[in-house]
Amino acid sequence: MSESTPFRAAAAGRPVAISIRNVSQRFGDAGSPNEVVAVDDMSLDVRRGEFVCLLGPSGCGKSTLLNIVGGLFPATDGVVMVGDKPVKGPLPRDISFVFQESTLFPWYTIRENFDVAFKFQNVAKSEWASRTKQALEAVNMGAFIDHYPNQLSVGMRQRVNLARGIALGTDIILMDEPFAALDEQTRMVLGEDLSELLAKTGKTIVFVTHSLAEAVFLSDRIFVMTARPGRIKSIIEVDEPHPRSPDFMLTPKFSELRNQAYALLRDEVRQAIALAREAEAAHA
Amino acid sequence: MTVAAARVPAASTPSFIGGMSRRAKVIWTRRLVLLGLVVAFEIYARFIGNPRLFSPPSAIVYALFDEILVDPRIRGAIYQAFTEVLVAYVMAIIIGLVVGLSVGWSNFGRRSFYPIVILLYAIPQVILLPLFVLTFGIGPACKIAFGVSHGIFPIIVNVVAGMRNVNALYLRSASSMGASNFDLARHVYFPHMVPSLFAGLRLGMTLTLLGVILAELYVSTGGIGYWTKLYAETFDPAPLFALIAVLAVMAILLNELVRIAERRFTRWRN
Structure with missing residues (x-):
């Protein structure tokens, strides 16, 4: 150490x-x-x-x-x-938030959830796909990009939620x-x-x-x-x-x-x- | 049981019903019930009922192609009614959404305005029809306005109901990411209220149609209401029922459109 x-x-x-x-x-x-x-x-x-x-x-x-x-x-x-x-x-x-329960919108797929977050935050569209992919891979959830949140376990959902917080790129x-x-x-x-x-x-x-x-x-x-x-x-x-x-x-x-x-x-x-x-x- | 014995019943199922899936059975039962109703109607109208009030389905179909659809004046009236319903419905949706969203947006808005909406909803609008005529004349504008006045209420009520109980964390999370009010409406409130909204849209459609037809029946000089009244008053049921069938098809068509839209927006639930 x-x-x-x-x-x-x-x-x-x-x-x-x-x-x-x-x-x-x-x-x-x-x-x-x-x-x-x-x-x-x-x-x-x-x-x-x-x-x-x-x-x-x-x-x-x-x-x-x-x-x-x-x-x-x-x-x-x-x-x-x-x-x-x-x-x-x-x-x-x-500043980005990661909340208690998963705050992924159940009506959007994981990809759409990230997209809409970037849209809210005014991130250039060209960056969306790569940032989503990178963040999901960091939490080993890359394979679930086209799933709806309800199709994931609570733990997986919170993993994705965490990834979203990080993908937003705030300090x-x-x-x-x-x-x-x-x-x-x-x-x-x-x-x-x-x-x-x-x-x-x-x-x-x-x-x-x-x-x-x-x-x-x-x-x-x-x-x-x-x-x-x-x-x-x-x-x-x-x-x-x-x-x-x-x-x-x-x-x-x-x-x-x-x-x-x-x-x-x-x-x-x-x-x-x-x-x-x-x-x-x-x-x- | 031997293998051969087991195979025999499966191989020899000549019975029509037995070979069908459960779904097919449901569909065929439905068709048979409808067919039975038509046949019963035919028999009743031909042999029992008063021919001035009832007409057998075969005569109605004949009248549809021989009297209704060939007459350019009636075709025009159908086309006009359809346009009126469509315009009224689109207006009812827009106004209903705008009013519903603004009333339901905050607790303050809901508590201040919602009781007023409910109060207005309770008034039977038919008694206001003369006012509509005075304001909008006897042309299509009157029918459209009357249709809108019927259609908006279930839409407003269901939009307001649908906006309640939105998970506050979704709103907070979206706001923290910089969502504007429009973003919140588009990406949080709207998807959340979709089931309720579509219930309202469907009811609104039925009521819009009702409003337009009502106005048509009361004040019409050559519209679909005029023809309906004419056939009814001259005891000519075949073209009357044919005309009603056309209206029914119109209603079913619009209802299907709403249903398809609903399916498109609720895919995530399955």
Whole structure:
């Protein structure tokens, strides 16, 4: 491992790709009892080429933050900068999303799905075919180009979905629990593939998850979030170069980091459950 | 069982029905039912029914070729009716889609305008026919307008219904890739609402036809409605039924067109 520089150290010197400054998000009318503070005054920087994970209990506002960064809806307060641009709406040239469930349109074949994505993004038509082919081959799905998504398994679909995110060619990819719907084994394999793809392409990734193992295995830095309202509780650095082999998961370092993350998260998860119970009682 | 014995029944199936596939059986049953109905109609009209009100199918077919299709005035009337229906239908689709899409686009739009649409839909338009005549005269414009007024409602209602429950993630994903509102309509809303849309298009087609024919019957000076009325009032059922058959063929033709279009757009479901 001596020939590869530690990833974090390399990333530390790089320019900031995403800067999140004092971002808050409230839902419902201000001051009213149904007001929910989803994200509370969060600030963080993501450096170029860094893989950052937002780890937190359900409902802690991590997906909300991701949507704000991607310009899908405006923050109640605060500013997000991508490069030197403030985010005011979607930035299809800079940011692509990979969502929780496969967001391939069921009415289009895989090829048509890629085509329409390129069309949305205004990519020159001459590039469509080659980029589609290249991305699908990177995830070993080249043979399924003319299938409809419904003809594929959930795992294959998410593989294609990942390929689409990469094919869009943006420097930043935001991933909202992309592997949540997959079984443990598929999830591991896709995680390894992702780590490898990233090492090759050097993308900046913000990844939302509530899987501890996934967070430790993939991230350079893990932002552990508090239960609602979402704040940053702590930052864990994972000093391990990409691509990471599955052997990394067997090392003491991995278990140590995983335990550290769990210790930080445990109380927040309990609090999130209590909050959910409270909300339910209030409704009843 | 010996091999020879097993072969015998398979080799000797002279029975017509037994040798057919299930699908062929269905088709032949259907044909036989239709044939039976025609024969029953023929017998009833020839021997039992009042010849001024009923006409046997054989006489209707004869009238179709001897009276209806040879008369240039009636041919003109059929052609005109067909054009009216077609124009009215195309207009109903365009207006229905535009109104439906704009009403169904947002929760706000749906809650503000949808009840109004439903309210208008509930009014029996026939009572407004005199107003249509006053506004559009007694020419084709009146029939087209009346057809449109019938056809748009099921289209609007089904477009609005079809736009509900679009997976929000599809919309979010498309927006993040830079999709414009038009892109969203074309690539997300439209494919999502296709089944509902086509239900609306088919209903809309039937109602457009109804609207046009209704207007034709009430106000017509030489159109298909005029001829229908003429034959009915002079107790001449053969050409009357022949004319009705022509209208039926028109309806079936248009319905088939919609069905073919539907199949084209729902290939991904299979």
